Amino acid sequence: MSLKFFDKLSQNLIELLTDKDDYNVIIEVENKEKSFTAHSNVLKFRSSYFRKELENIQPNENNIKIIIKSSISAQIFNVVLRYIYGGIVDLENCETRFIYDLMLAADEFELEELSNKLETLFIETKGSWLRTHFSFIYHFIFSRNNFEKLKNFCNDIIVKYPNLIFDSDDFTSLKESALISLIKRNDLQIEEVKIWDYVIKWGIAQTSTLPANHDDWTKENFLTLKTTLQQCLPHIRYFHLTSIEVVEKIEPYKKILDKQLWKDINQHLLIPDRPVRSTILPPRSVLVTELPPRTEKPRESFSTIISEEHAAKISxxxxxxxxxxxxxxxxxxxxxxxxxxxxxxxPQTFWNICHGHSCAVVLLKVEETDEIIGGYNPLGWDKDTDGKWLETEDSFIFSLKNGDIPNSILSRVKKPEYAILNGSKNDQINEGPNFGDFWMYSEKSDFTLDVSCFCRNSDFYENPIRSSSFEWFSIIDYEVFKIAKKNI
Structure with missing residues (x-):
């Protein structure tokens, strides 16, 4: 029979963490602006990362070892340290991005138990957030050796919706391991010839020395591309391409294929029943979905955030x-x-696209709430300005609670001289639209990656549009519409 008293043990160890009399390690974080004290024996036995670090650091004159982790925030490291000492992580009221950053920190400090638990939590409870930040997360996790469950979760999505990655602007920056993990899948829903095109595109992008004109390539150029793609080429289903596809797409790059493979591809086109030496991979499976009865094509919704009823209300x-x-x-x-x-x-995308558009409505969907908030700018934005306040009596900001029209909040401008702030060119890398009491901002130049959008309680406008006492928030999507008279 065993009597277990883990709760008390955890409590005592956390108390040890706060005891400043007997520490022998200092960890400096957040660009050395914050520091934590700890005990080497606890760190070494709980984390192989700290064991290796402490073995390679010489103590100072006070017999203290100092570890510098400038890129880790104090808030994140505080949670990590309390986990190391007490085995407890309190995620209540934590934003999803904080949990994601905590998972990455746990992986960096080789806290496998915590990292695995947070990875599972993400997959099971934060699927919508993962989909919203899909490209950013996908590229990052394949730069790490772990997170196999998360990688498989993302790949299960991509095989059904491959354009999420293959048609993204940053496709060619994809890690080789990520690309291989996709093209080896039997259920990847892309035509085989397009997979070949994507692989060639990716391979060329990895080598800046290749001439832009394919006709100018030398034997060495083809050898360079072959070397770059040596791990990818075996996963192409060559023997399931048509003769036209082979001639138009494969033959121009035949020099990157092994001679026997190119010979077998041609033989298979002419005499498909004759055996070949090369391995013939099975065709990719096509997901069969039952087609609905043919009916009139439904009209595509004009917005992913608001409905026609909302548009009528805003009008x-x-x-x-x-x-x-x-x-x-x-x-x-x-x-x-x-x-x-x-x-x-x-933010710069906002200025580039919305420049010069007057009578415009901005709509935000707030992360992890049911709020839709927005503002109306009758004057328009100017990306070439040096920054100035725009005066108007016709602007307003608003909130649409859970898509519920009766609970909507309207707040008209009460200080027209401070209705709308047109950001200067130097600030547009971080600043988006600004309605005085409500604005979009991001230190990381991505409105979804930090909690920097802001609403305050009525200064330039009549009423507060958010009931939350927490003024800063992040978003999951936003839209800007130009409001124009309908043709009669």
Whole structure:
């Protein structure tokens, strides 16, 4: 029979962490602006990372060993250290991005138990957040040796929706291991010839010395590409390509293939029943979905954030009507200018795309809440300005609670001289639209990667549009619409 008293043990060890009398290690974090004290024996036995670090560090004159981890935030490291000592991690009220960063820190400090637990938690409970930040996360996790469950989770999504990665702007920066993990899948839903095209595109992008014109390539150029793609080429299903595809796509690059393989491909096209020496991989499986009965194609929704009812309500506010427009009589059309999930979340993208558009509505979907907030700018934005306040009596900001029209909040400008701030060119790398009491901002130049968008309680506008006491927030998507009169 065993009597276990882990709770008390955990409590005592955490108390040891706060005891400043007997430490022999200092860990400096956050660009050396914050520091923590600890005990070498605890760190060594709980983390192989710290064991290796401490073995290679000489103590100072006070017999203290100093570890510098400048890139780790103090908030994250505090949680890591309390886990090391007490085996407890409190994630209540933690934002999803914080949990993600904590998982990466746990992996960096070789805390396998914590890292695995957080990885499983992400897959089981944070799927929507992962999908929203998909490309960023996918590229990053394949730069690490661990996170196999997360890698498989992401690949299971990509094989069904390959454009998420293959058609992204940063496809060619994909890690080789990530590309191989995809093209080796039997269920990757892309035509084989397109997979070949993507592999060639990726391979060429890895070698800046290749001439831009394929006709100018030398034997050495083809050898360079062959070496770059040596781990990828065996996963192409050559024997399931048509003769036209072989002639138009494969033959121009035949010099990167082994001679026997190229010979076997041609033989198979002419005499498909004759055995070849090369390995014939099976064809990729096509996911069969039952097609619905042929009907009229449904109209594509104009927005992924608001409904037609919301558009009618916003139109009512623009015209300062007391009676809300109906779906059949509101006079404006909402023309999409920008969508974050389509065009990207960099602040500079906002200025480049929305420059010169007057009568525009900005809509944000707040992360981990049911809020939709936004603002109306009747004047437009100018990306070439040196920064100035725009004066208008017609701007307003608003909140749409859980898509519920009756619970909407309208806040009209009360200080017209501070209605809208047009950011200067130097600030546009971080700043988005600014309505005085409500603005978009990102230190990381991506509105979804930090908690820097902001709403405050009424200074330049009439009413607070958020009930939350926490003024800073992140978003999962945003849209900008130009408001124009419908053709009658």
């Amino acid at each position: 009512t506010w623009i015209d300062r009507r007391e009676t809300t427009y109906t779906l059949t009589d509101f006079p404006y059309k909402f023309e999409l200018i920008l969508r974050g999930t389509r065009d990207g979340f960099a």
